Structure formats: C-alpha cells, structure tokens
Amino acid sequence: MKNKLTLVHLYPDNMNLYGDLGNIVTLMMRCQWRNLDLEIQKVKIGDQFDLKNADIIFLGGGQDLGQKTIAKDLLRRKGEIKEEVEQGLVALTVCGGFQLFGKYFQTSKNEQIPGISVFDCYTVADQKRLIGNVVVDIEKSANEWHTEINFPRYKESVKTLVGFENHSGKTILGKSCKPLGYVKIGYGNQGDGGYEGGVYKNAFGTYLHGSLLPKNPWFADYLITLAYYRRYKKDFSLLKLDDSIEIAAHRAAISRAQTAKTLSI
Amino acid sequence: MRILIANLVARTARTASRLTKKGGGTTLPGLLAEKIAPNIITSMSTKLQHGIILITGTNGKTTTAKMLAAILEASGLKVIYNSSGSNLSRGIASFLSKNSNLLGTKIKGDIAIFEIDEATMPEITKKVSPKLIVVTNLFRDQLDRYGEIDKTAAIIGSALKASPESTLLLNGDDPLVSNLQRYNQKVRFFGINDQIETKSTGAIDSKNCLQCGTELTYENRYFGHLGIYKCSNCGFKRPKLDYQLSDLRLSVEGSKARFVDSKNNETQLEIQLSGLYNLYNALAASSIASELGIDISIIQKSLKSVSAAFGRMETIKVDNKNISLLLVKNPTGFTQVIETLRYDNKPKHLFLLLNDKFADGTDVSWIWDAELELIKDFASDVVVSGIRAEDMILRLKYAGFSLKDISIEKDMDKALGMALANIREGETLYVLPTYTAMLELRKILYSRGLVKGLVE
Numbered sequence: 001m002k003n004k005l006t007l008v009h010l011y012p013d014n015m016n017l018y019g020d021l022g023n024i025v026t027l028m029m030r031c032q033w034r035n036l037d038l039e040i041q042k043v044k045i046g047d048q049f050d051l052k053n054a055d056i057i058f059l060g061g062g063q064d065l066g067q068k069t070i071a072k073d074l075l076r077r078k079g080e081i082k083e084e085v086e087q088g089l090v091a092l093t094v095c096g097g098f099q100l101f102g103k104y105f106q107t108s109k110n111e112q113i114p115g116i117s118v119f120d121c122y123t124v125a126d127q128k129r130l131i132g133n134v135v136v137d138i139e140k141s142a143n144e145w146h147t148e149i150n151f152p153r154y155k156e157s158v159k160t161l162v163g164f165e166n167h168s169g170k171t172i173l174g175k176s177c178k179p180l181g182y183v184k185i186g187y188g189n190q191g192d193g194g195y196e197g198g199v200y201k202n203a204f205g206t207y208l209h210g211s212l213l214p215k216n217p218w219f220a221d222y223l224i225t226l227a228y229y230r231r232y233k234k235d236f237s238l239l240k241l242d243d244s245i246e247i248a249a250h251r252a253a254i255s256r257a258q259t260a261k262t263l264s265i
Numbered sequence: 266m267r268i269l270i271a272n273l274v275a276r277t278a279r280t281a282s283r284l285t286k287k288g289g290g291t292t293l294p295g296l297l298a299e300k301i302a303p304n305i306i307t308s309m310s311t312k313l314q315h316g317i318i319l320i321t322g323t324n325g326k327t328t329t330a331k332m333l334a335a336i337l338e339a340s341g342l343k344v345i346y347n348s349s350g351s352n353l354s355r356g357i358a359s360f361l362s363k364n365s366n367l368l369g370t371k372i373k374g375d376i377a378i379f380e381i382d383e384a385t386m387p388e389i390t391k392k393v394s395p396k397l398i399v400v401t402n403l404f405r406d407q408l409d410r411y412g413e414i415d416k417t418a419a420i421i422g423s424a425l426k427a428s429p430e431s432t433l434l435l436n437g438d439d440p441l442v443s444n445l446q447r448y449n450q451k452v453r454f455f456g457i458n459d460q461i462e463t464k465s466t467g468a469i470d471s472k473n474c475l476q477c478g479t480e481l482t483y484e485n486r487y488f489g490h491l492g493i494y495k496c497s498n499c500g501f502k503r504p505k506l507d508y509q510l511s512d513l514r515l516s517v518e519g520s521k522a523r524f525v526d527s528k529n530n531e532t533q534l535e536i537q538l539s540g541l542y543n544l545y546n547a548l549a550a551s552s553i554a555s556e557l558g559i560d561i562s563i564i565q566k567s568l569k570s571v572s573a574a575f576g577r578m579e580t581i582k583v584d585n586k587n588i589s590l591l592l593v594k595n596p597t598g599f600t601q602v603i604e605t606l607r608y609d610n611k612p613k614h615l616f617l618l619l620n621d622k623f624a625d626g627t628d629v630s631w632i633w634d635a636e637l638e639l640i641k642d643f644a645s646d647v648v649v650s651g652i653r654a655e656d657m658i659l660r661l662k663y664a665g666f667s668l669k670d671i672s673i674e675k676d677m678d679k680a681l682g683m684a685l686a687n688i689r690e691g692e693t694l695y696v697l698p699t700y701t702a703m704l705e706l707r708k709i710l711y712s713r714g715l716v717k718g719l720v721e
Contacts, residue, residue, distance in 0.1 A: 013472045013480070017405070022633030025663050044480070065415045069478050132627070164628040209630040214659050245655075245662050252655040260627065 004037040005055040005227050011070045012042050012060070015097055018166065020060030022211025023092065026220050027056070034239045036228075045073040051084045055227040061095030061209065064107055071113045074100055078116040085118050088148055090227040091203035094212065098198065098205030099123040099169055108168065119198045119205055120174030126191070129168045133257035134186030134208055136161045136196045138219075144178045145199045149229055151222055158218045160184070162253040163208025171207075173198055180206050185257045202226050215253055217246040268309075268369035271302035275362040295359030306354070306392040309361040309369055315342065315376035317393055318553060319386075319431075321421060322401030322442070324598050325546040326380035328538070329401060331574045332550035333378055339567035340559045346378035354388050357381075383417050386424035397556060398425065399434045401549055403441040404489055405631070406595040414441070422448045434552055436545070437504045438491040444475045446504070453527070455508040455552040461515070461541065463488040463604070476501045488541060488604070489597040508552035510534070510544060517609045520544050524564075526555045532565045538573055540605035542598070576703045581715055585690040590706075593697045594626075599635035602697060612645040614694050616684040617661075618677065618702035619651040625699040629656045637664040646670045646687050650680035651702045677702070678709050 009024060024040060031038035043049050051057070062070070085091060091101070099105040102121040105113045115122075139159040142151040152158070161181060171189040173179060179189075180197025188196040189207065197206035204223075206212060213220040221238050228236040275294035298305050310317055318333065320326050330346050337344045347360040357379055365372045381389050383403070390398075400421060405414050418441050425433060425448035436442045437454030446452045463486055473480055474496035481501075486492035495502035507527040514521040517539050525531040536547050551564045573579040576592040591606075593599040606613055621627050637660055640647070647670060649657045658673050674680035688694050698706055710716045 016634075018628065019630030019633030022630065022660075022663070025633070029663050029665075063415050065473075069473060164630060166628060209628060211630055211633045214633070214663060215656070245659050245668070249655040249659040252653065256621065256652065260621070 002035060002037050003228075003232065004039060005031065005224070005231060006039045006041060006053050007056040007058060008041050008043055008049060008051065008054040010043050010057065010059040010074070010097070011045065011062075011066075013044060014066040014070050015060045015062035017061040017063065017066075017095070018164075018209035019211040020058075020094055020209070023060070023094070023213040023220075024058065026211070026213035026217070027224065030217065030220055030241065031224060033241055036224075045070060051080050051089065054084070054089060055231050056090045056092065056223060057081070057084075058091070059093045059097030059101065061097060063096075067096050067100060067105065067113055071100060071115075074116055075114060081116055082118055085201055085203045088202050088226075088230045090223055090230070091118065092223060093203070093205045094209065095167055095207050098207065099171065101203070101205055102171065102198070105169060118203055119200050120177040121171050121198050121205075123169040123171040125168045126170050127168075128191070129166065130187035130191045131166045132164070132186055133253065133260055134163050134165045134188070134196065135184040135254055135257050136163075136181035136186075136188075136208070137184050138181035141179050141181045141195070141199075146178070147199070147202050148226055152218070152225075160250075160254065161206075161208060161212070161216045161219060162250055162257065163206070163210035163212050163215070165207040166209065167207050171198070176200060180204060202230070210253070215246060215249045217241075217243050267302040268305055269367055271298040271305055272362050272365065272367050272369060274298065274301060275359060279359070279363065292355050292359060294362060295355035295357065298362045299355060299358045304392075305358050305369070306361060306389075309365050309372055310377070310393040312365070312370070312372040313374060313377050316396035317377045317379060319389065319393075319395045319398045320378065320380045320401065320549075321383055321386055321399070322436070323383070323404040323406045323595060325401040325542060325549065327574045328543060328546040328577050329399070329549045330378045330380045332536075332547055332568060332571050333553055335567045335571045336550060336554040336559060336564050337376060337378075337557075340554075340563050343373070343375045344378060345372070345374035345376075347380060354385055354392075357389065383421055386421050387427065390424040390427045394428060395431045397432045397434060397553060398428065399549055399553055400436060400442045400445060401545065402436050402439045402489075402491065404595050404597040405634070406626070418445065421445060425449050432556065434549070434556060436491070436549070437506050438487065438493070440475060440481060440490060440494055440501070440503075443504050444501075453507040453552065453556060454504045455548050456503065456506045456510075457487060457513070457522075457545070457548070458493075458506070458509050458511045459487075459513045459522075460485065461487060461513050474499060474501050488601055491545075508548065508555060510548050513541070513544060515539065515541060515544075515605075515608060517605065517611075520547075522547075524548070524551055524561075526552075526561060530561045532561050534565060535569050536571065537569075538571070538578055539608070540578070540601055542601045543577075576698070576707075580693075581710060583685060583715055586685060586688055587693040588685075588696055588710075589693050590696050590698065590703060592703055593635075593699060596631050596634035599632070599637075599697070600639070603636060603639045606695060607639060607643050610643060613643050614684065614688045614692065615640070615644045615647045616681070616694055616696040617647060617649045617651075617657050618696065618698035618706065619649070619653040619657040620699045620702040620705070621653045622701040625701050629653050632657065632660045637661060637666075640664060641666045644670070646672075648672045648674065648680055648684040648687065650674055650677045651699070677705055681706065681709060
C-alpha cells in the first residue's frame with residue numbers, strides 16, 4: 001500500500017495571497033513523484049477537523065481583512081494546534097499566517113489581532129511596506145533550530161532560500177523562537193536586513209512568497225522528511241529527483257535579487 | 266504662460282523620445298508638463314464640451330475605452346482618449362498636452378475617455394470632475410505596487426467621494442466593485458445573466474461578504490469572484506442590473522450576446538474579440554454609451570467593427586504565419602486567456618513571456634495562482650522567454666506539463682525565431698506576454714518591419 005501524508009490547509013479561501021497555492025502544489029507533486037500520497041484537507045471557518053491525522057499544517061498570507069476574519073476561529077483551535085506542534089507536527093506559515101502563529105499582530109490602525117502563540121514572537125505594523133526580492137542564508141541558522149531531524153546540508157544551493165517579501169508588519173522574535181535564516185539580500189522580519197522568519201520545533205514561519213517551495217525544493221523536501229519521520233517513525237531517505245529546473249529558477253532568482261531595484265510604497 | 270511653456274517642453278520631449286526610439290513618448294512629456302504647470306490637467310479638462318469619462322478597474326480598461334471610443338465616434342462625437350496604455354497622471358498630462366493648442370485654450374475633442382490606474386484615481390479626481398466613472402472589476406494585480414486588493418477598493422472609494430457629481434457605473438457581478446455604491450448617489454449597474462460557469466477552481470480574490478464577513482454563496486460564478494452572489498447573513502447581494510447581457514455564445518474567434526438597456530431596449534451584440542472578459546468590456550462600453558443617450562443601433566453596429574486593442578488578442582502576420590498577442594497581467598486575466606484558448610479544444614502553440622519589471626509586477630508569485638494546469642489540455646508545445654523565464658518553466662513543470670514540449674530561450678529575439686519555427690504556414694502562435702515583455706516583443710517585431718509603430 002502507498003504511504004500517505006495529510007496536509008491541513010487552513011482557511012484557503014481567506015488566506016491565499018501571493019501564490020501560496022504554489023507551496024501546496026509543490027508539496028503535492030514532490031510527494032506524488034515519489035509514489036507517496038499527499039491528501040489535502042481544506043479547513044474553512046467553523047469546520048471540524050482532527051489534527052491527530054495531520055502531518056503538515058499550512059497557513060498562507062492574507063490581507064488585514066482576511067486575517068481579522070479568521071483570527072477568532074483560529075484562536076478556538078489554539079490549544080489543539082499548540083499541543084500538536086509540541087508533539088512535532090510540521091507547520092509552514094507564510095506572511096499573515098506567520099504573524100497569527102505568533103502572539104499578536106498590531107495593525108496600522110492600532111488594533112491588536114491575537115495570535116495563537118505557537119511562535120514566541122509578535123508583529124507590529126509599520127507605515128513603510130517592505131517589498132522586494134529576498135535571499136536568505138540558512139546554513140548557520142539551521143544549527144540553532146530544534147527540529148527533529150537536522151536540516152540536511154548536502155548541496156551547494158541548500159544554503160539559501162529565495163523568495164519575495166511584501167509586508168508592513170515587523171516581527172520581533174522572543175527567546176524560544178529561532179530565526180529561519182539571515183538575510184543576504186532584502187529586508188527580513190524587522191526591515192533591517194537582519195533575520196528572517198521563525199522556527200519552533202518543526203514549525204516554520206516566513207515572509208517569503210515567490211512561491212517559496214517551488215524555488216527552494218530542498219526546503220520542501222525537508223518538510224516532507226520531517227512529516228514522514230514523525231508519522232512512520234523511520235528515517236525516510238527521499239528518492240532523489242531531477243531538480244535542474246528548480247535549481248535554475250533558484251539561481252535566476254538570486255541573480256535577479258542582486259540586480260533588481262527594490263521598490264517601496 | 267506656464268501652460269504654453271509646459272506644452273512646448275512636452276512637445277519637444279515627445280519628438281525627442283520618438284526620434285531616439287527610446288520609447289513611445291507617452292510619459293516623459295507629461296512628467297515635465299506637470300512639473301512646469303501643475304494645474305495643466307485641471308485647466309485643459311474644462312475645455313471639453315461633453316466632459317470626461319473615467320474608466321478604472323484591474324482588467325479591461327484599455328479594451329473598454331477602445332470600444333467606447335468607436336461607439337462615440339460613430340455617433341458623431343469627436344473623441345480623444347489615452348489609447349497608448351500609459352494611464353498614470355503623467356500619461357494623462359502628456360495626452361492632454363498633445364491634444365491641445367499651444368496656449369492650452371482649445372482642445373481637439375468634444376469628449377475625453379481616460380483609462381486610469383486604480384491607485385491614480387484619487388489624484389485624478391482631485392484634478393478633474395468627470396461626468397461618468399466606470400469601475401470594470403477588481404482582481405489581485407501587481408500587489409507589490411498597491412499593497413492589497415481591499416486597499417485598492419478603499420483607494421477608489423476615496424476618489425469617488427471626491428466626485429459626488431459624477432454618475433457611477435459599476436460591475437454589479439463583482440462584489441468588491443458593487444460595494445463601492447455606498448460612495449455615490451447616482452449609481453448604475455451592469456452585469457451578466459447567463460448559465461455559463463467557470464472551469465477554474467483557482468484562487469478567488471473576494472469570497473466573503475464585505476459588509477459582515479460571511480462567506481458569499483454563488484448561484485452562478487462566471488470567473489474569479491464575478492457572478493451572481495449573495496450573503497445569507499446580511500442580505501448583501503448582486504444588485505439589480507440596469508444594463509445586462511444574456512444568451513452568451515463564446516468561441517475562439519469572437520463572442521455574441523443579447524444586450525438589454527435600462528429602458529428594456531434590446532439588441533444582439535457581436536464582437537470580434539473572444540473571451541468572456543471581452544464581453545464584459547463590450548457590456549461596460551455599451552452601458553456607458555447608453556447612459557450618454559446613444560442609440561442602441563449605433564452601439565450594435567460600431568462594436569462589430571472593433572478590433573483588438575494593443576496586445577489584447579491582436580493578430581500580426583509574419584510571412585504566412587500568424588502571431589496572436591494576448592497580454593497577461595494577473596492571475597484572473599491569465600486564467601481567462603487560457604480558458605478562452607481552450608474553447609475549441611484544438612492544439613495550440615504557445616509562447617510565454619514573463620518579465621518582472623515595475624509595470625509587470627516585481628513579484629512573480631502570481632503565476633502560481635493562475636490555472637496553468639489547464640494549458641496541458643490544448644498546448645502542443647511551449648517556448649518560454651523573458652527575465653523570469655526560469656520561473657515560468659518551473660510553473661509549467663508543476664502544472665504537469667511535459668518538459669520535453671517546453672523550450673527556454675532568454676534572448677527574446679531568438680526565442681521568437683524558435684517559436685515561429687515550431688509552427689507551420691497558416692498556423693497561429695499564441696503569445697502570452699506580461700506588459701513590458703509585450704513592449705519588448707513589439708520592438709523586435711518593429712525592427713523586423715512587422716508592426717508599424719511601437720504604440721497604437
């Protein structure tokens with residue numbers, strides 16, 4: 001029988017800005033190419049779902065309105081999600097999703113949208129939007145993550161993540177939340193070119209769109225590996241795929257980040 | 266005096282720009298003119314006898330403007346409109362300067378049609394007082410420039426508040442647009458009543474009620490978030506239509522539908538342009554014309570003769586082969602173009618050009634929201650080019666398109682040669698470029714003597 005993983009996609013209707021679907025498609029195809037099933041469960045506001053069956057949970061980016069709309073429902077599931085993350089549930093949260101997995105998001109109108117505190121961090125909106133291509137170094141930061149399996153470092157290209165950021169929120173990490181990476185090109189969490197994203201156990205938060213996973217296939221594979229290991233309790237050496245197209249796109253994104261003028265509004 | 270100087274400078278800049286072939290000369294002259302005479306737009310716009318029509322929204326501005334111009338001209342009005350697609354403030358200034366006498370006391374037209382970028386609307390309504398404002402639709406588009414789509418709606422709202430005398434003509438099928446009715450007293454709605462439904466399951470930009478947040482239910486969804494919607498909680502719903510289309514017949518060659526105006530006059534509309542989105546454009550143009558009191562028979566007759574706007578399914582002959590240009594700017598537009606190419610299920614050759622300059626949107630994430638999965642139903646081969654060609658080929662790979670049928674060539678000139686070599690005489694190459702990629706391709710076609718000018 002085919003082995004199967006289950007991905008819970010939280011609020012795809014409300015939180016789906018900037019090509020978040022690309023992340024889901026990438027996880028799905030990279031599982032499929034290895035004869036592994038990835039079932040996608042979409043969760044809407046008010047839906048019942050059991051996280052016990054989930055292997056990966058995904059929450060994408062949203063506009064302020066989308067964030068406000070889902071915040072209450074998300075809060076209702078706080079205990080369950082936190083408990084599963086403690087037990088090693090793999091989570092990927094992008095932009096607005098990352099913010100709501102933190103303690104709170106303070107909007108530009110000084111409203112505080114409460115988050116679910118999976119990540120020890122909080123976000124405050126600023127006047128200036130941080131927009132542009134990003135290149136993040138994850139070689140050093142990966143040593144600080146408390147994930148279940150060490151991030152494999154077997155390729156030259158694995159050291160970086162590329163993407164595109166577009167956020168007005170500045171996210172400040174607390175002690176128990178480690179940075180996903182250090183910014184080589186771009187603004188990062190606080191707009192100062194310092195660190196990017198947040199990691200707690202097997203849960204990841206980031207501002208990188210682009211979409212993130214297609215151009216960083218090693219990171220997609222890492223999430224699959226973590227989820228597989230947790231479910232089947234054995235090391236899962238993923239079948240090697242031909243990633244030449246992905247690597248070419250990754251490299252092109254790096255060179256574009258080096259040359260393109262970043263724009264701000 | 267300032268206007269005279271501004272006009273002189275603008276004219277010189279335009280000539281210089283055209284002579285050096287640096288561009289179409291559509292923005293620099295206006296930029297300079299507004300610097301010299303900041304009130305140039307206000308001052309010159311008052312010289313128009315029948316006033317100004319503003320067209321804004323994410324998709325369809327250019328085609329709607331072109332169709333409207335054809336109708337108004339057929340009715341005997343002298344029309345000026347900014348057809349070159351430069352729809353920022355400086356483009357408007359350039360355009361007015363070009364169409365006036367040097368002193369700025371006279372303007373060469375009875376009525377002006379301006380297509381305006383959503384974000385530019387507040388600046389424009391501060392400068393002019395339009396007779397009619399049309400909002401075509403609101404989709405996610407170039408988010409890196411404007412922030413977010415809810416904010417775009419709010420920006421347009423603030424512009425509408427500043428022009429209380431204008432009649433507002435809104436796409437009733439778009440909940441984001443119809444919700445703008447609260448900003449104005451004189452509102453008319455246009456929309457479609459038909460059974461046609463989208464195949465796309467992709468990202469929808471506005472799924473929740475803007476009044477209360479409850480998920481909207483659709484009796485019928487045409488594409489994106491356009492359709493017949495209602496909120497089960499607060500009663501917000503698709504408004505009663507003043508102008509409508511029904512009995513839609515769509516093909517790759519063109520489209521037909523029945524148009525009914527606010528006085529229940531009806532006619533059969535026929536356009537050369539394919540795609541449901543073009544019927545929306547025809548509907549918007551017909552509604553504006555009706556609102557201006559133009560006879561329905563003139564509308565019907567003149568729409569028939571309208572050809573594609575700049576890069577909107579415009580066809581160019583190369584030897585005995587055809588190039589069909591279909592501009593793609595955002596996920597919904599991209600998916601719509603793909604759905605249109607799929608009407609007749611015939612295999613097609615594609616040439617996809619993805620750039621990430623300012624006018625294209627610097628974030629290429631949007632291609633992951635477009636339903637490229639549908640391409641494998643009809644594309645026999647694809648050539649990709651443009652600054653972000655690598656992202657496009659990656660998107661196609663994850664859409665399940667066979668890599669052996671895709672070629673990548675970063676040099677657009679060479680890529681065009683490759684794409685044309687793939688097709689036989691009499692066949693058509695369907696080119697789907699982003700905005701600056703289209704301009705780049707036009708330069709190539711121009712240098713080969715295949716198109717007359719760089720701008721329309």
